[in-house]
Amino acid sequence: MRVSLLLGRLLLSSSVALPLALIAPAGAQTLPAIFPAPVSAKLTGGELALGKTVVLVQAGKHDPETDALVRRILTAAGVEQIRTAARLPARLDATHIVLGTGGAPLVKSALARTGATLPTQDEGYALTSAAADGSTLIVLAGKDGDGLYHAAQTLRQIVTGHGVPALTVADYPAMPVRGTIEGFYGKPWSMAERASHIGFLAELKANTYIYSPKDEVFARDRWREDYPAETLKALGGLVDAANRHHVNFVYAISPGPSICYSNPADLDAIRRKFSAMRGIGVRSFYVALDDIEYTKWNCPGDEAAFGKPGEKAAASAQAKLLNAVQADLIAANDHGSLIMVPTEYYNATESPYKATLRKELDPRVVVQWTGTDVVPPSISVNDARNATRAFGRKTLLWDNYPVNDYRESAGRLLLAPYARREAGLSGELSGIVSNPMNQEAASRPAVMGLIAFAWNDRGYDSDRTWHAAARYLAGGDRQVTAALLTFFDTQHLAPTFGTHPWQPQAPRLKVLIDRTRDALASGDASAQAEALDGLAVAAEELATAPDLIRAGVTVPGFAAEAKPWLDATELWGRALKLTVSGLAAALDQTPGSGDTANRLLAEAQRLAAQAEAIQSIPGAVRFDGPIKIADGVLDIFIRDARNLVLASGSAR
Missing domain, CATH: 3.30.379.10 (Chitobiase/beta-hexosaminidase domain 2-like)
Structure with a gap:
């Protein structure tokens, strides 16, 4: 390219x-x-x-x-x-x-x-x-x-x-660590996708890829077991590619669900796994202790060694384990680093767990933190400063955007720009890594924004970078770029674990729809015609964008990953075109216009129902479900259209 x-x-x-x-x-x-x-x-x-x-x-x-x-x-x-x-x-x-x-x-x-x-x-x-x-x-x-x-x-x-x-x-970069963590639940990326992603990171001057897929059995469920020779060889190829491209390949293990901290055999299992990875060129390591309970131990020996289960005891046990691994890295003298994600990985509220970890954990161990929540709506400099105080060191931000492995994200691609992270965070963070989607290529627009922010947070412009991401996917083609931006708008909503998203859905389309609603309500024929004309252009763009994207996107995988969304977008675009034509017919008030309006609006409803029935690709994400396209904006307008204008001779 x-x-x-x-x-x-x-x-x-x-x-x-x-x-x-x-x-x-x-x-x-x-x-x-x-x-x-x-x-x-x-x-x-x-x-x-x-x-x-x-x-x-x-x-x-x-x-x-x-x-x-x-x-x-x-x-x-x-x-x-x-x-x-x-x-x-x-x-x-x-x-x-x-x-x-x-x-x-x-x-x-x-x-x-x-x-x-x-x-x-x-x-x-x-x-x-x-x-x-x-x-x-x-x-x-x-x-x-x-x-x-x-x-x-x-x-x-x-x-x-x-x-x-x-x-x-x-x-020069503002933050020492910039990149991604393959840390989602659900279908992991393939080795080919990882290799492509590492090359993509290198082009952006990113320097970190953390291998931590939650459903990779030899890193989590069967973490004590050695990798099969074939898998280890494939991982070695990735590590070699990363090293050549100046990207630090960080290998993560997730022993938390079953580890016995007091058992020397479990520490030896970690050492054996890390030694095997060191043999294929890995120099940086990671122990993930997230998404586990600290209200119970996995073995009786831990209670004897650390006391009754609880926040403080868990932190002491984890610190002892991590300090031993950190000492191994120092002894190896290969300039490696150790990262951990704590059990309390979000918020900066003082607690017995954080206080103990702050006191007992080797200060050279890097601590990850996801912000003020698991999926935070924003992150300020003060938030990061509070995290620095809570953990006793600058944290490495694990930003859960654009990851879509949780129920609130079902049916969505997350394509809004990387935003609402405050300039100046580089002064309080050791870096940022994005947790991307199960869809590697579709993650790139958001990841590009995060990496641009990590490189130069004070010079970062979210909209400018978003447009650059569309041009990147389009290989510079103007028409395909415009089509991608139209498509991005339908996937702009960024959910959290709650009911209120941190980025709104379809802001560009919503402006046109709101303008049309207001014009229809005004009774001003000129304003109505102008608003409908503008919405008709947007409807045509929506209907034709998928074909342009399928034919013109130059990043392998994007069109295949986005297929159900592109199929649904085309149907929604056609439904919107019919809706606009139906509203125009209803306003015409000439003989027969009412029948024409009703026919067009009924056909729009039929296409909308067809679009709403399209499902995500089975097994591609953790939570399957119906595809969502500009939901809460486009669907409501098409559904409400019959009530916005009463055509001459129409019966309800």
Whole structure:
């Protein structure tokens, strides 16, 4: 997929005309969109040609994946010959690209030559391009190897056609940990989906994938047992891919439902499992102790060792276990890390459990926290600060969005933008990971938002990122992008465990429907015609969006995962078209218009009933059920249409 199409220059997301003074004249250089939004990016000149020959100058340690990525970018841009050199000549005779980390003298001199400065933060990078001696000089400099890889991912986004703009980017992440946790109940992802997802994370400069599917038997129900050789080999392939792509593969085990904390054999079972994973390249580990009871022990020995079951005793037992595992990591000396999710994983209310964990747990162990609730409607800086106090360390946010493994999410894809997380959270969190849906590809719009927020929370724009996600899925095609945004609107509702969603359903469509209701009530014929015309356009977009998406989405899996939703959307769009036509006929008041209106509205009701009968794909999610499309907005309007206008000669 071409980079410029993947996350290319931002397109206007509305049809509002811009003043002429704001429209760039033909040939004017514009700053390309870089995703996630960088800390600093500025144009320094016009378009620079790459030419047919490019010389790569490698400084310091060679990273094969970064080198391969740069070569793919250049080849896609029409470069025919890629040479290598050990130094930068005094005078350039072709485009030269310097790649290296900041400690290399060659990188320092190349940056000085372009006037750029390398950020000092971990994973930071500088990318600068400038005219030099009638040729082009591009410098990709990383604070470390990860930063250099991120610089190459930014190069991937700014190359257009056969050139690059002259610019300087200085960038680094706001949060140390950014990514996803495959932590949902129900059907786990396939190995192929995980591999694709890791590549997707790498493109976004995310650095973490946590393997913790709740229904993976050897990680939870049968956690004491060794993996079959074939499964371990497949996991090893994922770990290798993650390591090459600078994504930290974190392996999680969930022993809580059956563990005996006082039994040395259970600690040995964890050590054996982690040792096997270390053998395939895993360096970071995770012990999940969520969704279990602390009002009972799993073995009599725990009561003898830790006292009667309860919050404090559970925390002591867990801390002892985790401290032993943390000591193993230190002894292994492989720079690994240990994460745990506590039994009290949401809210920051002081309790005997949290107080004991805060006191007894090794401070190097990372604690996960889901926010003020399991599915929080918002998260503020103060919320995170309270969690820091409660757990005695900055927490790693497990954000349960867009996960759809709970009953309130049945029948839904969660496609609203990542929102209502306060800028400044980077100061109180060690990072954020998203718990995505059972549908991997359909999770990407929300995940893209979370990762963009984690990279630069103070520069994050939820709507702009949402539109970028649609363009990404569409491969840059304008029509498909618009169709996806229409579809996203029908799946905008974001539920919680309660009755009140934290994001509303179909806000764009609701505006048009509310305008139509008000116009009909006003009795103003001109306003009625205008409102119905606008709603008719939206109905046509709704009816035609599924075919455009099926044919045009470039991310494998999305159309298949969304199939029942796309099928239902098409029917609802046709039903809305008939409803608008029926209302227009009812307003006409000419002979026979009442019969026409009733026929059209009845047919709309029939199609709506057909759409409401479509079910989710059996087994794809934890809770099956009827597909929901703009529910509470579209269905109510179509149902109410007969009562909004009484056509001449109609009988009720």
